[in-house]
Ligand code: ADP
């Protein structure tokens with residue numbers, strides 16, 4: 017008998033099971049039935065694919081129009097060209113030394129591959145094909161809604177489909193397999209949801225788009241409820257575990273910071289600061305998200321909160337996403353505190369504290385010294401990267417953790433932090449990327465938001481334009497002329513590239529924190545432009561005579577730091593860099609940024625990058641250089657980024673573009689959140705309703721004793737040590 021935990025090796029062949037596990041993370045029957053189609057192929061849809069782009073990996077449905085096999089001219093072997101079409105759309109398939117036996121004119125089939133371009137026409141080289149005919153796929157074909165599954169190199173959509181047939185042969189099989197429904201009957205009744213078995217069956221075998229919509233709605237509930245129960249239980253657990261109150265004290269470091277500030281706080285900074293001071297003064301651990309536009313002055317808000325904690329005898333840690341930024345923060349805070357930040361040194365103020373920089377790449381002796389200061393408590397303010405969380409760093413008394421510019425900082429990381437102190441510390445997460453409400457309710461669970469709306473007075477602002485080099489090559493010359501003009505006026509410039517260069521292996525956009533790049537890379541596209549190449553070309557070409565320097569993640573921390581300093585000291589005119597400068601870097605004299613291959617960056621990355629040139633009193637200019645046609649979806653996206661600096665609008669755009677991959681059926685494996693269908697963009701109401709139901713369930717039925725199916729689903733999501741807190745609840 018099959019059940020959901022049956023390993024796939026018992027269902028499909030060992031080779032297929034192995035490939036499914038390795039390439040799609042599908043291990044059990046449960047994983048397989050939850051491997052949903054990314055879309056459904058229907059006749060007539062190929063015309064919709066006219067805006068497919070080179071590099072997209074897709075599966076299309078079409079009819080064979082021509083087949084032509086001939087010997088190759090310059091090599092041995094033959095070349096087969098097949099044209100498939102559907103309505104107005106058509107596409108060329110090429111096969112070398114191979115002819116798919118059943119590809120005959122008139123046959124319908126599914127074709128999967130990576131899109132490339134040939135004489136202006138879209139083509140697939142060596143696509144995977146599945147010819148449809150009466151004998152093999154009669155029933156699917158008749159319904160005319162063919163599920164297209166996220167596929168991988170050796171597991172095609174139709175292999176997934178055939179495997180599913182073995183476990184979900186008919187609706188009865190689905191009922192038997194899936195009779196344990198995590199959504200309690202009461203919740204289903206209140207929200208008009210079909211049973212799980214029916215929804216899963218329909219999702220894989222819909223007859224109409226309405227079937228899909230109804231199944232999706234029900235399955236989204238599944239995801240939302242399990243997630244919200246998880247979060248609600250976590251909130252309870254956190255509430256049961258008090259932290260330490262760190263009330264504000266007069267006459268200490270906090271007052272000294274205020275006195276040392278070279279500017280007056282904005283009203284917003286003052287109000288937010290007040291709210292934080294109150295919450296940090298309570299025993300209940302604070303969990304706050306501080307949103308504030310790029311340049312709104314979040315750092316000083318954080319510093320004031322950290323000083324309050326130091327005054328109360330605790331330590332504060334400031335986590336930056338990159339080493340460059342951590343070094344800059346340590347330097348900035350050190351400079352502001354002066355002798356107050358050097359307690360214990362000859363010129364230090366004994367009433368002050370120490371600001372200690374602790375990054376993963378400190379040399380052994382420096383690292384030992386830093387670790388000792390952190391462990392004995394003499395370091396009141398510890399600045400580092402996120403590595404601080406994962407490495408064996410002991411704090412004497414960690415009272416506050418500030419996480420800078422990290423919108424990916426979720427619940428799990430916070431849990432890890434809690435374990436760092438004897439009692440859970442207060443937590444402040446800061447981001448310039450606004451978090452839509454749904455994300456705040458899910459990824460962040462229980463994080464409440466504070467917003468800094470106002471920018472300090474006298475900011476120049478930033479304007480952006482797209483430079484479509486394929487269509488308007490002269491605009492790029494104009495861009496470099498603008499850079500020269502700014503430099504001539506005493507300003508500085510950034511040029512950002514997706515890649516470092518000089519190394520075959522580094523093919524993707526660089527991120528310092530090891531996060532996956534937001535843009536898919538495929539071998540069919542030319543490699544992204546590289547810092548080293550671009551810097552050289554500029555220095556000997558359009559920017560000859562200017563002082564050009566490079567900055568990227570392969571430099572040692574000392575080199576990076578030295579180059580940032582040189583740039584800040586205006587000893588460098590143009591800094592050609594990777595996204596190591598993405599967040600937080602603060603050089604107000606830099607006014608132009610040219611982003612090369614801008615289409616290779618995500619929306620929020622571009623917004624962050626652009627923030628680097630909006631920091632002074634001079635107006636900033638950001639030029640997004642791209643080869644993407646202005647009419648393509650990528651070109652449109654860039655134009656939208658250029659058109660607005662409204663962080664909330666950009667956050668929406670960011671969410672939308674991430675869904676784009678799903679629409680085209682790009683490979684997408686289930687992520688650990690267990691969220692596959694739920695859209696943070698479109699399902700706000702559903703998520704809010706699930707949150708209410710989750711709270712009610714836990715209110716009356718702690719431990720979910722009456723709902724074992726739901727409890728099991730929650731436990732599965734939080735498998736392993738992550739379930740601890742659930743039991744405590
Ligand atoms: P972000 O919110 O993007 O992290 P920062 O904290 O880096 O912004 O601040 C941007 C710049 O504005 C810094 O140079 C900082 O010193 C300056 N700044 C912060 N607050 C004020 C203020 N109230 N008045 C003037 N300048 C300020």
Ligand code: MG
Nearest residue numbers: 314315421600
């Ligand atoms: Mg900042």
